[in-house]
Amino acid sequence: MKYLRIYILILMSVFLISCKQNRAEGRKIIVSPEMQGVTTPYGPKGITRNIIQDKKGNIWIAAFTGIFRYDGKSFTNIISNVSSARFFSVLEDRKGNLWFGSIGSGVYCYDGKSFQNFTTGDGLLNNEVTAIYEDNKGNIWFGVSGGASCYNGESFQNYVIDGNTMNEDGTGKTFAKRRSYAVNCIVEDKTGKFWFATGGNTFVYDGKTFTTVTNADGKAFKNVRSVIEDKKGAVWLGGAHGLWRYNGSTFTNFTHAFVGYIIEDKKGNIWTSSENADRQGWVLLRYDAKTLTDGRPVATEVKSGEKMIFGILEANDGRIWFGSLNGVYRYNGKDITDFKTNDSLQ
Structure with a gap:
């Protein structure tokens, strides 16, 4: 009985140590006053993803020159004194924390006072x-x-792309170098x-199995x-095969660009950034919601002449923001502001 108790205690110790290692x-x-970031009257001048x-109405921009917050008056690169990484993605979670995804330095979580940096080491x-x-x-x-990582607030569960398949990983592996495919x-x-x-x-995951998405x-x-x-409830996919809508049973194609x-904006219009017809540049298009069901969609070209157009946002006031190779733009329904000079802030 004595040895059994000792054995149980050893097992519990191993379990607790293992949990601590996986956390x-x-x-x-910690952000000190001198690390509050650099404020400018203009937006990012490089690649804006x-x-x-x-929830407070601030605009957050993930760019290759940093993370910019626009408060309606000026832009602040809030991470310029914390990291020199290129930033690709941004999210505000339900608790109000902001997450910034970088290329090469992992992800940063910002609570308004401090940053927490998660990497492969975590x-x-x-x-x-x-x-x-x-x-x-x-x-x-x-x-x-x-592949992908799911963070539950304590630890990561990873999912790995393996050629044409994707699966949950149970080994705790991480990749130090760039892989063939990204999510x-x-x-x-x-x-x-x-x-x-x-x-x-492209995969659909039901919690158990990853299924490859295929056309008819x-x-x-x-x-x-x-x-x-x-x-x-329709799912839209955009990529190398163009723009597609899936209604649960069939796929409908809108463009092969x-x-x-x-x-999707508040009115049900669909906005896309895509290559133009001759594949010599990119355009920002708006597909009229009223024409999406009759087989003759009407697409209005809002911005052209860009080498690439990236992320799109409809702000609370209905204005459309979008990123490019040369910074950020805002469309008010008539005019486009480029935020490249002091005169842009109006």
Whole structure:
């Protein structure tokens, strides 16, 4: 009996040590007054990947020159004194924390006072974070090079792309280097299934199995960059095969041009960034909601002449923000502001 108690105590000790090792602590960075960031009257001047609006109405921009907060008057690069990484993705979670995904330095969580940096050393699958998503349970998902990581507030569960398949990893592996495919977008639909858009196949995950998404001809949707679910429950996919809508039974194609990003606005219009007809540049298009069901969609060209157009946001005031290779733009329904000079802030 004595030896049994000792054996149980040893097992409990091993278990507790193991749990502590698997817990993702992250490197904490306290923001002092002199680290509050650099404020300018203009926005980022380089590659601008993603844009969101927080609960307070601030605009947050993930750019290769930092993370910018726009308060309606000026731009502040809040991370300039914390990290020199290139930033790709941004999310505000339900608790008000902001998450910033970088290329090479993992992900940063910002609570308004301090940053917490999570990397492969904490269990993140890879340090190139291309997408961030919060699911209905409050878990934070990260699309990374090589697969995805799900953070439950304590530890990471990883999912690995293996050629044409994707599977849950039970070994705790991480990838120090860039892999062949990255997860570009993650969305949970109304049925609770997750859609993973990757540089390879597109997958639907029901919590147990990853299923490859294929068209009626049996061909897989490859290199999908953006997935959204609209107000009616239809799923839209944009990527190398163009723009597609899935109503639960059939896929409908709207264009074969390469599509980068998709959003649905308050009126039900679909906005995309995509290659133009001659593949010599990119355009920002608005598909009229009233024409999306009659087989003759009407697309209005809002912005052209850009070498690339990235993330799109409809702000609370209805204005459309979008990123490019040369910074950020805002469209008010008539005019486009580029935020490249002091005169832009009006």
